[in-house]
Amino acid sequence: MSDIALKLRRFAETGRALDRVWVTIVAILLALAVVVPAQLPGSLVFTGQQLASVAPFLLLSVMIAAWAGATGADSLIARAFSGHPVKMVLMASAFGALSPFCSCGVIPLIAALLSMGVPLAPVMAFWLASPVIDPAMFMLTVGTIGMEFAVGKLLAAIALGLIGGFATLWLTRLGFLTEPLREGIGNGGCGGGKMRSPKPPVWRFWHDPDRTDRFRRDAIKTTLFLGKWLALAFLLESLMVTYIPAETVSAAVGGDGVLPVLIATLVGVPAYLNGYAALPLVGGLISQGMQAGAGMAFLVAGGVSSLPAAIAVFALVKKPVFALYLAYALIGSFAVGLVFQIVH
Template sequence: MTDVTLGPRHPAVLARVIWTRHRVWLASALILAVLAAMDAAQAQASAIFATAALLNTAPFLLLSIGIAAWAGATGADNLIARAFTGAPALMIVMAALAGALSPFCSCGVIPLIAALLAMGVPLSAVMAFWLASPVMDPSMFVLTTGVLGLEFAIAKTLAAIGLGLMGGTVVHWVTRAGGFPAPLRDGIGNGGCGGARVRAPKKVVWRFWNDPARRVKFGREALNTTLFLAKWLLLAFLLESLMLAYIPAETVTSVLGGTGIAPIALGTLVGVPAYLNGYAALPLVGGLIAQGMAPGAGLAFLVAGGVTSVPAAIAVWALVRPGVFATYIALSLSGAFLSGLLFHLWTLA
């Protein structure tokens, strides 16, 4: 059989490239196309719903985009390096705060963790940052406020910090007892864009508009963030419209509502495979809460899904040894459940 190499313009190659680069937009288009063929009225209703939802969240979107672009243009994300100096207890606290509050890009998290561990930073501080980072950042806080309300955004922020503190403390005591002597897998180095920020942190330039290159970076970051948020929120609002249309509220209330711990535990477990994206998950949880989902279960879903979503878990598995990975998963799920339980008790008070 002759081996034929497909050129870059071959239809199969082009289709694969287009799907890889634009799969979220294509998924939204496919949903609308299928709806138009099967239920034209619902297709129109879903399109109107998604458009209205995007317009309603536009002020929060603009603020979120501005924060992300400002962080990239000024280099404020380089401040993350300062969280990993000092006594172990101080490092854990600072790392948890940095993870929850810093606008750190997702592409740099894994290389950053590898760099920190390879440089000898205690696993306790690294774990504190690692657990808190996917749950909250300034952009996420703004959008969470717009979609789920200020109380929920504050609760999610406190959950991120608390999860980091809990994880860092537990790992600190385990390492003091002799556990995790070599957390990284063999062959994992300290390269990557995240590692460079720790090894040689650059000065933060607050008045970035005086530098032409930084102004260009601001515009590029703003555009990238706009496209990223728009594609995921559009998909999420479309899914929310279908959920509201086709899933009876009584079903959601019976499974994820109520005052017991079962809905929170279920929300924690469901969050792992069902989580799409930190921003896309917000409208989905908002729709579920509107149909009767307990707020505590919603928070548990967001925290568990943010930390242990399938892509994140795969990256962690490739980076660290099985014992560290198992601890990471256990801390994530237990912390998400406790966060949901505490928020549930708070809403009842």
């Protein structure tokens, strides 16, 4: 083996040992420092601010997951989120649309649910519906675009959850998606196949050294795992916001007919646009003649599968589940956009 090949092999092995995500983050920062040093401080500040904004959701969800594991209450929580599959998909879709989680804030909760053995179908329904709208965003939508659009977005969130939830339920009944999580992330399975046998919970787990140690280890492990992926997502987002302005992205979806709705969906799926920042921009474009259906498709697609959310989902689940997640976002957003355009 040549010296160059040997060095490349050693570099690759070192990268795997150091963790590819952290290596990627450092590589991006070094590239910024060399190529565009003026952008480096802005990206660092942006990443820190976004991590701080999602930290309460991350901390709460991590603590709940660690507490559930330490007390032995995780199987009880999983059972509370299970039951008849059809009923759970309906409940998860409605609850997701009313929950206060953003596309990234919902990720730690999803990780906890799946690792507890909660069936994938209701989790997918909640996963898809939750980022589209929350109570605060509903009120802001009323103020910026109007009540009709706000109600339409709420119904779109529920519809997207139902589409993804029932499609996933159908696939699981055919024998697919039996192990949704990546290796080493929890030990749950689809349909509750690996639901742990319920045992009496030990609520005051801090009196047991072994349970206290498990709480600490689970909390640290989950925080570091999710934190590194969110840091990478927000770092990439800072570059997108800088070099691909939101106004340019949203302005590409003007025009009449079905094509603007399709373009809005295709642009919204990979592009990041903060849900709160997007509302006044889309509202302004609608007032200038942009289709309401295109605006709805763009907001729904961007909320569900923005870059930070997509990276976080990719980190949690296996490739088939990730592909389905993107397909649901694409097809569901396009469908709700068309329906909203027809009934508007």
